[in-house]
Amino acid sequence: MKIKLLILASLSLLFTACTPGPESPKGFSLPEGDAEAGKLVFVAYQCLACHSLKGLDDSKTESQLPKKVFLGGDVNTTKTYGELVTSIINPSHKIALGYKREGYIDQAGQSRMRNYNDLMTVTELVDLVAFLQPQYNLKPFNRSNYPHYFP
Numbered sequence: 001m002k003i004k005l006l007i008l009a010s011l012s013l014l015f016t017a018c019t020p021g022p023e024s025p026k027g028f029s030l031p032e033g034d035a036e037a038g039k040l041v042f043v044a045y046q047c048l049a050c051h052s053l054k055g056l057d058d059s060k061t062e063s064q065l066p067k068k069v070f071l072g073g074d075v076n077t078t079k080t081y082g083e084l085v086t087s088i089i090n091p092s093h094k095i096a097l098g099y100k101r102e103g104y105i106d107q108a109g110q111s112r113m114r115n116y117n118d119l120m121t122v123t124e125l126v127d128l129v130a131f132l133q134p135q136y137n138l139k140p141f142n143r144s145n146y147p148h149y150f151p
């Protein structure tokens with residue numbers, strides 16, 4: 001009897017601990033976007049003033065950052081839609097790895113990324129994410145990627 005109670009208690013603890021709070025991304029889902037249209041959005045909103053992306057010529061846009069932030073390329077974990085949308089509409093939520101430094105954040109520690117929330121339509125955002133997501137190439141980190149200290 002006691003053991004049953006204990007199991008029940010620990011199970012309920014486990015479940016309450018897993019119940020997503022109101023800020024959880026659970027249930028978040030984007031409609032299918034149009035990647036071609038997203039590419040036009042990327043160019044039109046001048047993301048290239050601060051970013052570079054393989055396959056797009058950014059030489060004509062003057063950089064607004066000390067050095068442009070690369071988007072796309074090899075990543076160790078999947079770049080999810082949730083992460084990309086967040087990067088665009090709430091860039092300071094999580095500053096991209098390596099950019100929590102002068103030139104990329106302001107004195108209050110906020111991202112210097114431009115805010116598009118009052119400009120971009122939801123359709124444009126969805127298309128933009130549909131364009132950006134496949135630019136990331138999942139390359140799981142495996143043993144041979146570790147530096148070899150011993151011959």
Ligand code: HEC
Pocket residue numbers: 042045046047048049050051064065069070071084087088091092094095096097099103104105111112113114116128
């Ligand atoms: C004025 C400069 C500026 C402009 C314009 C800009 N960004 Fe950014 N962006 C940044 C900076 C700085 C960072 C790195 C700090 C951070 O994570 O917010 C960043 C980060 C990002 C990231 C996350 C990168 C990562 O590796 O996690 C994405 C995605 C992104 N931007 C997309 C866009 C898109 C799409 C546009 C155009 C609609 C855009 N940005 C326009 C400055 C800019």
